[in-house]
Amino acid sequence: MSQPSETDIQQIFDRxxxxxxxxxxxxxxxxxxxxxxxxxxWCEPRQGEKWLDLCCGSGDMTTLLAQLVAPRGxxxxxxxxxxxxxxxxxxANNYAPKIQKCLTxxxxxxxxxxxxxxxxxxxxxxxGLRNVTNIPQCLAELHxxxxxxAKAAILDFHRPSDRLMQSFxxxxxxxxxxxxxxxxxxxxxxxxxxxxxxxFPIGTEQVKLAKAAGFMQATHYAIANGMMGVLVLQKKL
Numbered sequence: 001m002s003q004p005s006e007t008d009i010q011q012i013f014d015r016x017x018x019x020x021x022x023x024x025x026x027x028x029x030x031x032x033x034x035x036x037x038x039x040x041x042w043c044e045p046r047q048g049e050k051w052l053d054l055c056c057g058s059g060d061m062t063t064l065l066a067q068l069v070a071p072r073g074x075x076x077x078x079x080x081x082x083x084x085x086x087x088x089x090x091x092a093n094n095y096a097p098k099i100q101k102c103l104t105x106x107x108x109x110x111x112x113x114x115x116x117x118x119x120x121x122x123x124x125x126x127x128g129l130r131n132v133t134n135i136p137q138c139l140a141e142l143h144x145x146x147x148x149x150a151k152a153a154i155l156d157f158h159r160p161s162d163r164l165m166q167s168f169x170x171x172x173x174x175x176x177x178x179x180x181x182x183x184x185x186x187x188x189x190x191x192x193x194x195x196x197x198x199x200f201p202i203g204t205e206q207v208k209l210a211k212a213a214g215f216m217q218a219t220h221y222a223i224a225n226g227m228m229g230v231l232v233l234q235k236k237l
Contacts, residue, residue, distance in 0.1 A: 006133045010080050017083035019184055020058050027177055035155055035228055036061050036126055042232045043153040049121035050074040054110050055128020059088030066102040078108040110138045115145045123152040130156050130200045139213035149237040153230055157197050160226030169227050206231045
């Protein structure tokens with residue numbers, strides 16, 4: 001399968017938006033929430049800071065950021081899917097007022113971020129880097145908008161080095177993810193996961209790309225038996 005275009009990917013996420021949260025919970029058995037909190041512990045958001053959540057989807061990670069930077073900080077969620085942003089905004093209506101006040105949702109392209117240089121105290125990107133059409137450009141844009149010394153955490157799938165875990169991951173995608181997507185008439189939309197993972201740089205390659213984008217420090221941590229990974233970055237002081 002050839003790599004889909006940016007428009008193709010945008011349309012996929014607009015179509016899956018109504019089932020996005022449900023699928024994330026079903027396919028990860030709810031563990032994606034644990035992994036997101038792990039990623040946040042590595043980049044240490046603090047009260048009063050201004051943070052950016054790229055490819056924010058339905059806003060789970062953005063909301064976690066808002067809880068950490070409240071009551072005077074800001075958490076800005078950016079995504080190119082209008083449908084997912086609408087769901088994120090709707091969910092936010094149920095949050096405590098002090099959290100709502102910290103949240104902003106903005107449509108945007110991670111390859112051309114609508115922010116000035118050196119704007120944010122930190123950033124997160126959960127399950128989005130694998131889907132961008134130009135990873136080096138995305139990392140360069142992330143580096144540009146971060147303040148000096150700022151940290152970022154990027155959470156995504158990872159290809160395990162262990163052959164047994166590789167086999168399990170392949171089995172899970174083929175025998176669990178695709179049939180479940182088929183049950184909800186979303187086969188085509190979720191069939192992209194396996195080929196996107198095959199194209200996605202492994203941890204050591206991600207570190208090289210991050211350093212080439214200008215980051216002073218880049219460390220990749222394999223989690224969930226190597227099937228997920230967190231790339232922790234820091235901009236030069």
